[in-house]
């Protein structure tokens with residue numbers, strides 16, 4: 001593995017996790033000049049991971065669970081890489097519920113992958129659309145941007 005390439009691999013059903021993935025990529029590229037690949041795990045094949053030093057995994061949450069394709073991706077061997085993990089969940093964006101959502105959806109998920117020792121994790125809000133109407137939207141791209149800036153500092157080392 002050479003260089004300092006970053007992979008952002010995400011799974012979305014409603015689009016919030018993709019929007020965050022794109023924001024994170026934008027910050028890492030523009031503020032830290034990092035080379036970033038974005039991969040939608042619903043649409044694209046998992047790339048060869050040996051080329052990446054940093055990997056950000058993002059997933060939405062439905063019915064209390066992180067999406068299956070994200071869990072499958074977390075089974076990969078990330079030995080020697082810097083890993084970050086985030087979720088999009090309406091509960092995480094609800095005032096007073098963020099910490100509980102982070103424990104349930106981020107920390108409890110990662111206990112199943114004891115080899116992963118993440119450099120950073122976060123739970124962001126989500127968005128629910130039904131019949132083309134937005135029923136609930138507690139996404140906050142300024143929080144995503146701030147998290148990406150902290151990630152960038154870790155990834156450039």
Ligand SMILES: Cc1cc2nc3c(=O)[nH]c(=O)nc-3n(C[C@H](O)[C@H](O)[C@H](O)COP(=O)(O)O)c2cc1C
Pocket residue numbers: 011012013014015016017018059060061062063064065088089090091092101125126127128129
């Ligand atoms: C059928 C359905 C079930 C959901 N279940 C949960 C849930 O259990 N907990 C939660 O915090 N949010 C839940 N949500 C809200 C999602 O977390 C939100 O839509 C988020 O944006 C999902 O990420 P995505 O847009 O990237 O797919 C649910 C949304 C839908 C449509």
